[in-house]
Amino acid sequence: MKEPLLKRIRRVLRNKYAQSLAGCLITLTGLAGYWAYNQYMAAAAEQAAPADQGQTQISDQIGKNPAPWTDNRKPLDVLFEDVRNGNVLEANLGDRDIYVTTKDQNNYVVSDQYGQVSRQLLNLIYNEKSPLFTIQELKLPTHISAKGSLDVTVQVMMLLFFGFMLWPMLSPHLTFRKKKHSTKVSFSDVIGCGEAKRTLMDLTTWLRSPENFTGLKARPPKGVLFTGEPGVGKTLLAKALASECGVNFIEANGSNFSSMFYGVGIQKVKGLFREARRKAPCILFIDEIDGLGRRVDQGRMSDGEGNRIVNQFLTELDGFNDNSGVMVIAATNHVDSLDKALRREGRFDRTVHVPLPTLDDRVRLLEHYLAKTNPAADLDHVRLAQNCMGLTPAAIAFIVNNAALLAARSASMTVEMPHVLEAIEIQRMGEADEGRKPASPADRRRVAVHEVGHALVGALLNTGKVEKITILPRGQAQGVTLILPDEDKCLHSESELQAQISVLLSGRAAESVVLREVSTGAAGDLHEATRVAVAMVSSYGMAEDKGLASLAALRELGIEQHAQDTTARVEALLKVGYDKAIHLIELHQVVLEHIVEQLLEHETVSGDVVYDALESRIPVAETAQHDSAAIA
Numbered sequence: 001m002k003e004p005l006l007k008r009i010r011r012v013l014r015n016k017y018a019q020s021l022a023g024c025l026i027t028l029t030g031l032a033g034y035w036a037y038n039q040y041m042a043a044a045a046e047q048a049a050p051a052d053q054g055q056t057q058i059s060d061q062i063g064k065n066p067a068p069w070t071d072n073r074k075p076l077d078v079l080f081e082d083v084r085n086g087n088v089l090e091a092n093l094g095d096r097d098i099y100v101t102t103k104d105q106n107n108y109v110v111s112d113q114y115g116q117v118s119r120q121l122l123n124l125i126y127n128e129k130s131p132l133f134t135i136q137e138l139k140l141p142t143h144i145s146a147k148g149s150l151d152v153t154v155q156v157m158m159l160l161f162f163g164f165m166l167w168p169m170l171s172p173h174l175t176f177r178k179k180k181h182s183t184k185v186s187f188s189d190v191i192g193c194g195e196a197k198r199t200l201m202d203l204t205t206w207l208r209s210p211e212n213f214t215g216l217k218a219r220p221p222k223g224v225l226f227t228g229e230p231g232v233g234k235t236l237l238a239k240a241l242a243s244e245c246g247v248n249f250i251e252a253n254g255s256n257f258s259s260m261f262y263g264v265g266i267q268k269v270k271g272l273f274r275e276a277r278r279k280a281p282c283i284l285f286i287d288e289i290d291g292l293g294r295r296v297d298q299g300r301m302s303d304g305e306g307n308r309i310v311n312q313f314l315t316e317l318d319g320f321n322d323n324s325g326v327m328v329i330a331a332t333n334h335v336d337s338l339d340k341a342l343r344r345e346g347r348f349d350r351t352v353h354v355p356l357p358t359l360d361d362r363v364r365l366l367e368h369y370l371a372k373t374n375p376a377a378d379l380d381h382v383r384l385a386q387n388c389m390g391l392t393p394a395a396i397a398f399i400v401n402n403a404a405l406l407a408a409r410s411a412s413m414t415v416e417m418p419h420v421l422e423a424i425e426i427q428r429m430g431e432a433d434e435g436r437k438p439a440s441p442a443d444r445r446r447v448a449v450h451e452v453g454h455a456l457v458g459a460l461l462n463t464g465k466v467e468k469i470t471i472l473p474r475g476q477a478q479g480v481t482l483i484l485p486d487e488d489k490c491l492h493s494e495s496e497l498q499a500q501i502s503v504l505l506s507g508r509a510a511e512s513v514v515l516r517e518v519s520t521g522a523a524g525d526l527h528e529a530t531r532v533a534v535a536m537v538s539s540y541g542m543a544e545d546k547g548l549a550s551l552a553a554l555r556e557l558g559i560e561q562h563a564q565d566t567t568a569r570v571e572a573l574l575k576v577g578y579d580k581a582i583h584l585i586e587l588h589q590v591v592l593e594h595i596v597e598q599l600l601e602h603e604t605v606s607g608d609v610v611y612d613a614l615e616s617r618i619p620v621a622e623t624a625q626h627d628s629a630a631i632a
Contacts, residue, residue, distance in 0.1 A: 058090050058101050059138060069099045072108040076117060079110045083124065083132065092138040093118050099138060185239045191368060191393070192361035196237055196352045199224055203327055204245045207281050221349035223317065223328040225289075227335040228354035231394030234331040237354070238285045241329065248279040254291025257309055265309040273316040273326070280325030289330040290337040310339055317347045358488060362388050362396065369400035376414040384417075387424050387467070389485050399423045425468065429482055430475025439478065446511060447471045447479040448599045450521055452592050453510025454481040454503060455610050457581050460588070461499040466607030469599055478521060482607075494542045497532060501577030502584075504529040509581035513589060514596075533573040534566075543569040544576070588614075 062069060082088045082102055092099040098110045098117060112118055125135055187197050206213050206220040213220060226234040242249040252272060257265045276284045286292065292313060317328065330348065332338065342348060357365060362385035370379065388396055400415075403423040407415045439447065448471050455466045464483040471479040483503070508522035536542035538551035547569075554561055585592060591613045599605050 059092055059136065062092055062099050062138060066099070068107045069101075069109045070097075072106075074100075074108040074110055076110055078108070079117070083121075086132060088133040090134040090136070091121060092136060094138045185236065185243055187240050187244055190233060190236055190240050191364045192357045193233055193237060193354050196226060196354050197240075199350060199352050200237060200241050200244075200329075203283070203329075204241065207245055207247050207283070207327070220327070222346060223330065223348035223350075225335070225338075225343065225348040225351045226329070226331040226354055227351060228333070229356065229392060230333050231392035232354045232356060233393050234354055235287060236393075238287070238329060238331065241283060241285070245283055248282040250276055250279070250282060250284045252284070252286050254286060254288040257292050257313075258306075265306075266312045269309060269312045269316060276326045281327075282325065283327045283329060286328065286330045288332060290332045290334045310342070314339075314341055314347065317342075356390065356488075357393055357396075359385055359389075362391075365393055365396045366400065369397050370415065370420075373400065373404045373415050374413065376416045379415075379417055379420070384420055384424070387421065387484060389488060391427070395427055399427050402426060425482065429470075429480040430477065432470075432472050432474050443478070444471060444600060445596070446515060446519060447521065448596045449510050449514045449592070450507040450519075451479040451481045452595045452599060452610075453506040453508075453581070453585055455483070455607065456510075456588060456592055456595065456614075457506035457584050458483045458503045459607075459610050459614060460584050461502060463496070463499050463503050466610050468604065468606055469595075469610070470604040471599060472603055477524075494536070494540075497536055497540075497542065498573070498577055498580075501529045501532055501574065502581045504532070505574070505578045506581040506585065509578060510585050510592060513582060513585045514592065529574060529577065530570065533570045533577075536573060537566060537569045542573075544572040545569065 079088075079098070079100055082100070087102045087104065088100060089103045090101045092101075093112075096111065096113055098112050098121075099107070100110060101107055110117065121135055125132065187201065190197060203220060203224070226237065228234055238251075242251075250272070257268050272284070276282045292309065328348070335343075335351070343351065359382075363381050366381050366384055366388070370381075388399065391399075399420065400423070403415050403419040406419045406422055407413075410419070412419070451469050451471060455469050458464060458481070459466050464485045467482040467484050469479075469481050474480050504525045505522075507525055508518050511518045511522070537547075541548045541550070551561060551566065594613050595605070595610060598609055
C-alpha cells in the first residue's frame with residue numbers, strides 16, 4: 001500500500017539532516033525575499049523618476065547623497081535673506097526639512113517641522129508673476145529615506161536571530177537524539193554498586209531476551225531512579241548501561257526542558273518520549289532529574305510553567321500513551337526535591353541508592369586508578385584505602401591524579417606512598433599555602449592550643465584515629481587536625497554523636513582553659529557542632545528530654561513549632577559536650593602543653609605524638625577515662 005503523502009513528509013522531517021536542511025531553507029528564503037523586495041523598490045523608484053532630467057538633477061543628487069545639504073543646517077533667517085536677494089536656485093520640500101540650493105552653489109537645510117515654512121514659500125511663488133526660484137516636492141528613493149532606515153547588515157542579523165530563535169519551537173525534538181557513546185565502559189569496569197548493577201543487568205536481560213520474562217508474566221520496571229551523593233558513580237553506571245544494553249540509548253538532562261518561550265518545555269517532553277517510542281526498544285536516561293521533577297508553589301508565571309512541565313512528564317511516564325519497550329533511567333543527588341507522584345509505583349518502580357564504596361571497593365578503586373599511572377611496587381593499598389574512608393570514587397580518582405602531579409613536581413619517576421598520602425591530606429584538609437605570611441608568635445601558640453585540643457579529646461574519646469596535627473595554613477584554616485574514622489559505619493549511637501560534639505568544641509575549650517580567652521577560630525567548629533545537635537534533636541530523638549517527635553515530620557504536617565524551644569534543646573546538647581571537653585582538657589593540661597611545645601617546634605606532627613604522650617602518663621589517662629565515663 002502506498003504511503004500517504006502527509007505521513008511521508010512527517011517521516012522525512014523527523015530526520016536530523018532534513019531538519020537542518022529545512023532550517024537553512026527557511027533562512028535562505030527570508031534572505032532572498034528581502035533582497036528581491038529591495039530590488040523591486042529600487043526599480044520602482046527609477047521608473048517613477050521624471051522625464052526631464054535637467055529639472056530633477058538637484059533632486060537626484062539629494063537622493064543619492066544628501067550629506068552636502070544635511071551637514072550644513074541653517075536657521076530660517078538665512079533662507080528668507082537668500083529669497084529677498086534672489087540667491088535661491090531651487091528648494092526641495094522634504095518631510096521635515098527643506099533642501100535649499102543657492103545660485104552660488106551653497107547647499108544647506110532648513111528645519112520645517114510643521115510645514116509652515118513650505119506654505120510661506122509656496123504663497124510667495126504664486127503671488128509673483130514670474131517665479132523667483134524653482135520649488136518642488138522631494139521624492140527620495142526607498143533605500144534612502146529622509147526618516148532614515150536600518151542598515152542592511154542589521155536587518156539580516158535580526159532576520160537570522162529570529163529564525164534561529166523560532167526554529168526550536170517548530171522542531172522541539174531536535175534537542176534529544178540518539179547519543180553514540182564511543183566509551184567501552186562495561187559493568188565489570190564499575191567497581192562496587194552491586195545492587196545498582198544487578199538492577200541494570202535485569203533491565204538489559206529483559207531488553208535482549210524478553211521471552212524469559214513473558215513466560216512468567218513478569219513485567220519489568222518502567223523506571224529506575226538512582227540516588228546517592230555526588231561522585232558515587234550514577235552517571236558511570238549509565239555509561240556502562242549504554243554499552244551493555246545493545247539497544248537505542250537516548251540521553252537527556254533535567255535542565256534541557258527549560259525554555260524562555262511559554263509552552264516550549266512541554267513540547268520538548270512530548271518530543272523526547274515520541275522519539276523514544278519510535279526507537280523502541282530504547283533506554284531513556286535523564287541525568288539530574290531534580291531539575292525537571294520539582295514542583296513549586298505558583299508564586300510567579302514561570303513557576304506555573306515548570307509545574308505544567310512536570311505534569312506532562314508524569315503523563316508521558318504512565319498515561320494513555322503506550323510506552324512499551326521504553327525504559328526510563330534517572331539519576332539525582334536531591335531525591336527529596338522530586339514530586340511524590342513521580343516516585344510512585346508504575347512510574348519509577350524502583351529506587352536504587354548508590355552507596356559510598358566499602359573498604360574492599362576502595363582497594364580495588366585505588367588499584368584501578370593507580371594502574372593507569374606509574375605506581376611504585378611497595379604501595380600499601382589497604383592502608384591507603386583506610387585513609388580514604390568516607391570518600392567517593394570521584395574523590396579517589398582525584399587523589400590518584402593529584403598524587404601523580406605531586407610525583408612529577410618532585411621529579412620522581414614513580415608514584416610513591418608519600419605522594420598518595422599527601423594527596424589524601426590535600427583532599428581532606430586542603431593544600432598547604434606556602435606563600436601565606438607566617439602568623440605572630442601569639443597567634444601560632446593559640447592555633448597550636450586549639451588544634452591539640454581537638455586531637456587530645458579525640459584520642460581520649462576514641463572518635464577515630466588521630467593522623468596528623470599541623471599549624472600550617474591549609475585552605476581557609478589556620479591549622480588542621482586530621483582524625484580518620486576507624487571503620488565504615490552507617491549507624492551512629494547517641495554516645496558517638498555526643499563525643500563528636502565534644503571533639504568539635506574541644507578546640508574552643510582548650511583556648512578557654514589554657515589561654516583564658518576564646519577567639520574567632522572556632523566559628524567553623526561551632527557551625528558543625530550545631531548541625532550535629534540539630535539533627536539529634538529534630539530527626540534522631542536524642543534531645544536531653546528524650547522527646548520522640550520528629551520536627552521534620554511536624555513541618556511536613558503543617559504543625560507550628562517554636563524555634564525557641566528547639567534552640568534551647570540544641571543548646572543543652574552543646575553545653576553537655578562543651579563541659580565534657582573542658583573537663584578532659586583540665587585533667588590533661590600537662591599533656592596538652594607538652595604536645596603544644598612539640599607542635600610549635602616542628603609545625604606538623606603525627607598522631608603518634610598524642611598517643612605517646614598519653615601512654616607516658618598512664619595514671620592520668622586512666623583517671624581521665626574514669627571521670628569521662630562518669631560525666632557520660
